[in-house]
Amino acid sequence: MLPYFKRAEDNSRGADAWHGVGGPLGVSDLRHVSPLSQCLIAAAVSAGLSHNTDFNGATQEGFGLYQVTQRNGARCSAASAYLAPARGRANLHVLTQALTTRVLLDGQSAVGVEMLRHGQRVRIEGTTVTLCGGALNSPQLLLLSGIGPAAALRAHGIALVQDLPGVGANLQDHLDICTLVESNSRDTYDRTHDLAVALRFLLTRRGIGTSNIAEAGGFARSRYASGAECDLQFHFVPALLDNHGRTRLPGRGYTLHACALHPRSRGWLTLVSADPTAPIRIHANYLSDAQGHDLRMLLEGVRMAREIFAQAPFAAVHGREIFPGADAQDESALTAFIRRKAETIYHPVGTCRMGNDEHAVVDAALRVHGIAGLRVVDAAVIPELPSGNTNAPTIMLAERAADLLLGRVPPKA
Ligand SMILES: Cc1cc2nc3c(=O)[nH]c(=O)nc-3n(C[C@H](O)[C@H](O)[C@H](O)COP(=O)(O)OP(=O)(O)OC[C@H]3O[C@@H](n4cnc5c(N)ncnc54)[C@H](O)[C@@H]3O)c2cc1C
Numbered sequence: 142m143l144p145y146f147k148r149a150e151d152n153s154r155g156a157d158a159w160h161g162v163g164g165p166l167g168v169s170d171l172r173h174v175s176p177l178s179q180c181l182i183a184a185a186v187s188a189g190l191s192h193n194t195d196f197n198g199a200t201q202e203g204f205g206l207y208q209v210t211q212r213n214g215a216r217c218s219a220a221s222a223y224l225a226p227a228r229g230r231a232n233l234h235v236l237t238q239a240l241t242t243r244v245l246l247d248g249q250s251a252v253g254v255e256m257l258r259h260g261q262r263v264r265i266e267g268t269t270v271t272l273c274g275g276a277l278n279s280p281q282l283l284l285l286s287g288i289g290p291a292a293a294l295r296a297h298g299i300a301l302v303q304d305l306p307g308v309g310a311n312l313q314d315h316l317d318i319c320t321l322v323e324s325n326s327r328d329t330y331d332r333t334h335d336l337a338v339a340l341r342f343l344l345t346r347r348g349i350g351t352s353n354i355a356e357a358g359g360f361a362r363s364r365y366a367s368g369a370e371c372d373l374q375f376h377f378v379p380a381l382l383d384n385h386g387r388t389r390l391p392g393r394g395y396t397l398h399a400c401a402l403h404p405r406s407r408g409w410l411t412l413v414s415a416d417p418t419a420p421i422r423i424h425a426n427y428l429s430d431a432q433g434h435d436l437r438m439l440l441e442g443v444r445m446a447r448e449i450f451a452q453a454p455f456a457a458v459h460g461r462e463i464f465p466g467a468d469a470q471d472e473s474a475l476t477a478f479i480r481r482k483a484e485t486i487y488h489p490v491g492t493c494r495m496g497n498d499e500h501a502v503v504d505a506a507l508r509v510h511g512i513a514g515l516r517v518v519d520a521a522v523i524p525e526l527p528s529g530n531t532n533a534p535t536i537m538l539a540e541r542a543a544d545l546l547l548g549r550v551p552p553k554a
Pocket residue numbers: 239240241242273274275276278279282486487488489518519520521530531532533535
């Protein structure tokens with residue numbers, strides 16, 4: 142997979158054994174870093190964890206600053222990296238305001254898609270179909286097309302085309318728990334002047350407007366880690382971040398997210414109805430594994446977050462702990478806190494899992510089992526969560542898919 146990561150990348154630090162240059166996806170160092178993010182790194186080191194200047198290099202373990210998918214201080218999304226440069230091509234036609242409603246099938250072959258656009262039903266025909274609706278919507282589209290678990294399709298009156306019990310199953314996500322602390326530091330981002338930040342960004346491409354906010358963090362092997370792989374990831378935010386940022390807390394402070402990288406809980410998603418405009422039902426099923434592994438990992442994440450915050454580099458700015466809070470000390474109080482407050486960091490994968498067993502949905506070439514001319518190319522096919530964020534792995538997968546579609550030889554390792 143490394144050659145595809147490298148081919149995608151245009152890293153401002155230059156090329157090396159782990160990184161590429163010249164690819165569509167701009168990757169760079171942050172232009173603006175809060176002194177509190179540097180404080181986090183110093184505190185982690187003081188707690189006995191290592192410093193790492195490149196999580197995507199030879200070693201993942203340690204604390205440091207994240208590199209970001211940016212060009213010239215601005216977000217380099219998949220659309221700006223890949224779509225914008227291709228917009229002028231004669232063989233590319235982008236339809237917006239279109240909801241794909243199902244794959245058109247002729248027997249066991251995909252022959253196009255149907256969509257709703259401005260209230261009209263539109264059919265687009267072709268010889269191959271590539272679904273990339275993401276881990277929640279690609280399985281929905283397969284189900285709506287009669288590809289999925291036979292009983293679930295029957296329940297909604299959808300004619301069965303291919304019985305694939307794995308469609309919508311095996312849902313995995315990174316669950317996150319935040320430790321929030323009040324601070325007297327003026328370096329938090331809680332009370333920034335939004336207009337001034339925006340103006341500075343627009344005029345100079347500098348300042349807080351270029352920050353990904355979760356500037357620093359790290360990867361750790363907890364005391365439960367069995368091998369060399371990290372099992373916890375941390376994102377530090379120099380602001381009070383509660384409820385995905387939807388709840389604005391008074392005052393100033395900072396937040397340390399801890400996330401279990403390899404959850405054992407598995408969820409699933411189902412159709413609510415055969416109406417493609419109806420949302421699906423998501424059973425995330427977090428913290429449900431029989432061994433209690435996922436809960437144990439988040440308990441460990443909170444313990445480590447507290448230990449890092451207790452180090453000398455934070456001493457001058459550290460205030461009252463808001464969450465979990467001083468009262469939450471024993472395991473049962475912390476467990477209740479985690480069950481109440483843990484939240485997704487939006488990394489769903491696995492709902493059209495790649496493999497060759499009876500629960501697999503696509504094969505190693507991303508082709509849907511039993512259906513000719515149909516591929517899924519998105520996070521849905523990732524069989525198990527990667528040890529980190531999911532955007533770059535999904536782009537890597539799309540690079541691989543491009544070779545498969547074009548019949549190109551893979552790049553050299
Ligand atoms: C709020 C948020 C923050 C995130 N932050 C990070 C981060 O910091 N780092 C990181 O690595 N990852 C992050 N992720 C995860 C990352 O964005 C995903 O892993 C990645 O985008 C998955 O790519 P995908 O192609 O599988 O799906 P998506 O990027 O979701 O693309 C699917 C596309 O299909 C479209 N679509 C779906 N159904 C239909 C339909 N029926 N008809 C037409 N179009 C349809 C959707 O509108 C969407 O544009 C974040 C995700 C979210 C939501």
